[in-house]
Amino acid sequence: MTDEHKDLIPTSHSEPLENQTPGFLYLFFVQVSWFVRGLVNITFLPTLIMVLGLWGYHQFLAPRLLVVDILGFDLEQRRLLVEGQIDETEALRRLEVLKGMLASYPKNTLFLRKDAVLFNGEELEIQVNQNQAPTYPGDR
Numbered sequence: 001m002t003d004e005h006k007d008l009i010p011t012s013h014s015e016p017l018e019n020q021t022p023g024f025l026y027l028f029f030v031q032v033s034w035f036v037r038g039l040v041n042i043t044f045l046p047t048l049i050m051v052l053g054l055w056g057y058h059q060f061l062a063p064r065l066l067v068v069d070i071l072g073f074d075l076e077q078r079r080l081l082v083e084g085q086i087d088e089t090e091a092l093r094r095l096e097v098l099k100g101m102l103a104s105y106p107k108n109t110l111f112l113r114k115d116a117v118l119f120n121g122e123e124l125e126i127q128v129n130q131n132q133a134p135t136y137p138g139d140r
Contacts (some may be wrong), residue, residue, distance in 0.1 A: 064105075077095070
């Protein structure tokens with residue numbers, strides 16, 4: 001050991017450690033904190049892990065069901081085609097807009113036809129404007 005490191009090692013204390021009274025911080029962190037640490041380890045941490053796990057599952061993994069009136073959309077486009085209000089390219093453009101709308105939802109979304117769902121379904125309204133361009137999730 002070199003001489004410059006000798007002053008870093010304590011050689012004597014003003015009072016032996018056995019005779020010193022423990023301070024408040026010692027009592028709190030050593031004597032009381034075992035209860036607090038146990039309480040945190042037993043209750044708060046598992047509850048936090050469970051809540052975060054449930055939130056993550058419902059946010060990213062759980063399937064979401066949406067009801068889409070594809071048949072009504074198709075019948076409306078055919079009616080407009082027959083009446084001459086839109087041409088074939090406009091009908092195809094509107095179909096592309098619908099595909100873009102459906103593709104913009106997360107991958108855990110499942111679309112059901114409206115005629116297959118009896119009740120209690122969250123319905124997705126299909127509205128295609130004249131000037132609306134088809135958009136896909138990668139276009140944003």
